Amino acid sequence: MSEHLGPYELLSRLGAGGFGAVHLALDAEGRTVAVKVLHPHVAADGGALARLAREVETMRRAGGPHVAEVLDASLEGARPYLVTRYVQGRPLSAVPVPVADLRRLATGLADALLAMHEAGVVHRDLKPANVMMTEGEPVVIDFGIASALDSLSVTASGAVVGTPGYLAPEVLEGKSAGVEADVFSFGATLAYAATGRQPYGQGPASAVAYRVVHHPPDLEGVPDWLEPLLRECLSTDPAARPTATQICARLGVAPVSHVRQVHPQPAGTVARPHPAADDESTREWRPGKERHRRTVEESRARHREKVRRWWLVGSGLFVSLLAAAAREPLPEVALFLLAAYALGVVSDAGVALFSRSPYRRSRMIVDMVSVAGAVGLCFGLAALFSTFTLALFAGTALVLGIVFLLSA
Numbered sequence: 001m002s003e004h005l006g007p008y009e010l011l012s013r014l015g016a017g018g019f020g021a022v023h024l025a026l027d028a029e030g031r032t033v034a035v036k037v038l039h040p041h042v043a044a045d046g047g048a049l050a051r052l053a054r055e056v057e058t059m060r061r062a063g064g065p066h067v068a069e070v071l072d073a074s075l076e077g078a079r080p081y082l083v084t085r086y087v088q089g090r091p092l093s094a095v096p097v098p099v100a101d102l103r104r105l106a107t108g109l110a111d112a113l114l115a116m117h118e119a120g121v122v123h124r125d126l127k128p129a130n131v132m133m134t135e136g137e138p139v140v141i142d143f144g145i146a147s148a149l150d151s152l153s154v155t156a157s158g159a160v161v162g163t164p165g166y167l168a169p170e171v172l173e174g175k176s177a178g179v180e181a182d183v184f185s186f187g188a189t190l191a192y193a194a195t196g197r198q199p200y201g202q203g204p205a206s207a208v209a210y211r212v213v214h215h216p217p218d219l220e221g222v223p224d225w226l227e228p229l230l231r232e233c234l235s236t237d238p239a240a241r242p243t244a245t246q247i248c249a250r251l252g253v254a255p256v257s258h259v260r261q262v263h264p265q266p267a268g269t270v271a272r273p274h275p276a277a278d279d280e281s282t283r284e285w286r287p288g289k290e291r292h293r294r295t296v297e298e299s300r301a302r303h304r305e306k307v308r309r310w311w312l313v314g315s316g317l318f319v320s321l322l323a324a325a326a327r328e329p330l331p332e333v334a335l336f337l338l339a340a341y342a343l344g345v346v347s348d349a350g351v352a353l354f355s356r357s358p359y360r361r362s363r364m365i366v367d368m369v370s371v372a373g374a375v376g377l378c379f380g381l382a383a384l385f386s387t388f389t390l391a392l393f394a395g396t397a398l399v400l401g402i403v404f405l406l407s408a
Helices: 046-059 102-118 179-195 205-214 227-233 244-251 275-280 296-326 331-353 360-384 387-407
Strands: 003-005 008-016 020-026 032-038 070-074 081-085 131-134 137-140
Touching: 008 032, 020 081, 046 070, 102 137, 102 179, 102 244, 179 227, 179 244, 227 244, 296 331, 296 360, 296 387, 331 360
Parallel strands: none
Antiparallel strands: 003 008, 008 020, 020 032, 032 081, 070 081, 131 137
């Protein structure tokens, strides 16, 4: 059963990180978004929340097709949360590496880096797990959160927020870090995508951190066109690293500004993303292209109808198998099964006839087709297979159905 958080309906939990749990949700207009609910220990830190609140407006300025824009935030109350564009895909850390289309990944990440830095945002935790791959294009998520919440009261005293191996040396040494740290993380992330190996090896976090500060990265296997750029990005000297603009120029990325003009809005009023983001957005949400945006109730009704149709088809197949298996030895049982199924489906069609559901007509058609299909399938199966084979099929289907129900 779904729950509500402010104006958002939380549908399912997508995952969790160091600062919060991410949920797939619907906004007040029925569009899919990602809601990050901050962990209790983060929500209890007033100073950290105040800092995050100051950063949110800056974070909302970062837009473009390669970043998951911050759309809304509510940092008051018992469960503070952030709302971002929902990106459907898999993280770079979970896709096969080396990546096949490395140039496409490199140019997309460079564009994301430029979009964030133009908006004044430092990601501070750029790594493969924070790069979603959707239809071959990278989309950077969770930008700015680590930077805003990097306080000693949120983390353990002296701890560092981030992942060793992708954090810049100055971050690991406790020095001030700016956009140069993101350039280092950009280089480390691309090195992983190009070679399939962690650029500073694996092992205990302290050992990896030591290699980041004192050893050169492992770039063996990186293509010649990319290796010099990554070596510069992974320099231990922040001043020696290229800027996001220089990286884009070297990779041939057009310097298009993605800075969004945003204004303070009440919680639940989702800002429209930059038009360029439409190609990367979830199919349920294509701003400017949908004639009608479903409400939450309409989305629920559509989901219920989809589930009902699956049950109708599944039960029809199972009844057909049982009736076909019983047709020769027990014809009365076969007739009873088909009649019971037909009676149940016709009753459902009768309910649909007097309902106000927008799917009333299609529901009645599907019901009638299901009855005819179940009867026809029964006779077809009985003619093609032996009673023993059909009984075996029916038993297997029953076991699979029980397993499915238990797992669901």
